[in-house]
Amino acid sequence: MAFRVALNAGHYLGTVGKNCPRQLDPLMTKEWVLNNRVVTKMQKLLSAYEDIEVLRVDDPTGRTEQSFTEKRKIVNDWGADFYLGVHHNAADKIFNGGGISAFVTINPTAESVEWRDALYYEAVKETGLKGNRADPLVERDLKELRHLNCPAVLMECGFMDSTVDCPQILTEEYADKIAKAFVAVIVEKSGAKLKLSVEPQKTPTTVEKVVSITLPILKRGSRGEAVRSLQTLLNAKGAEIGVDGSFGPATDKALREFQESRDLEIDGSCGTETWTALLTKE
Ligand SMILES: [Zn+2]
Structure with missing residues (x-):
């Protein structure tokens, strides 16, 4: 009342x-x-x-x-x-x-x-x-x-x-x-209480999600889901390789070509810098 x-x-x-x-x-x-x-x-x-x-x-x-x-x-x-x-x-x-x-x-x-x-x-x-x-x-x-x-x-x-x-x-x-x-x-x-303030909600224009993941270092001979991701990303950057989760010669070649195109060290090893480049939109 x-x-x-x-x-x-x-x-x-x-x-x-x-x-x-x-x-x-x-x-x-x-x-x-x-x-x-x-x-x-x-x-x-x-x-x-x-x-x-x-x-x-x-x-x-x-x-x-x-x-x-x-x-x-x-x-x-x-x-x-x-x-x-x-x-x-x-x-x-x-x-x-x-x-x-x-x-x-x-x-x-x-x-x-x-x-x-x-x-x-x-x-x-x-x-x-x-x-x-x-x-x-x-x-x-x-x-x-x-x-x-x-x-x-x-x-x-x-x-x-x-x-x-x-x-x-x-x-x-x-x-x-x-x-x-x-x-x-x-x-x-x-004994009246303040109304809960109804602040107009800011509509976010971008959804920023910070996901922390550990990226494994992949090289020839690596296998598994991470390799599939690598192969998928390489294809997205223009390679044409099978996505089989097995780091073989084709993946190695595609990775080196990618590293060369981005002025990265051409070592056939996918480490932090290469992952970053692969995950960056361009
Ligand atoms: Zn008066």
Whole structure:
């Protein structure tokens, strides 16, 4: 049975006032953009695991917003095993504190609290963005976390209006770290295993087989299978001799002619060099 993770990138592009302040970010990046970046990275990382299903409850284009009632129904109907809302915080004033904070609803289940704490500590460990808040682990009656049937956490991944946090949370690197931290906790708690990597098979263009054989030294009087091979190879190089496994005068003559044609020592003895020449395509 797959472990079901519901993810929500908080707000949407149209939410008024949820953005980085102009003084710290001339582009006034929207909170949803930051939230979406983390969630997208999480989806990508989680897709590498077996037995984890991910459901995004916000509009991945950011163009529309669904109510919490609608989102809650989707999460509960789907039977999610864990819900995570990804946000970035704002104090509505430029300040220099901040940091990551993590929320569960009031009177939370022990499971929710465990998830919250694990996510918080992993995210701080990964990013170093501890901040100076006295209460980073919070219980609050947030609409987003109400009436969900599974453990549910809302993570605020730093303050958009903090002079300390804002430059960091705007970076791709920070989003990577946050996503990595959250996924690490999900993997740990769900016990999910990485999918076996399916690397595209290289189609060999040539089959190289290394066969080690001992080639006997053959000369007049030799007999047997090796002589048959020699006679066959000599014929392949243009000789016309019987293949009888008996190294007689005809084979001797054919071998010397072959040796002469390849500038080998003409000794009527088939040793390594002559075998090599016989076995080389030409
Ligand atoms: Zn938010």
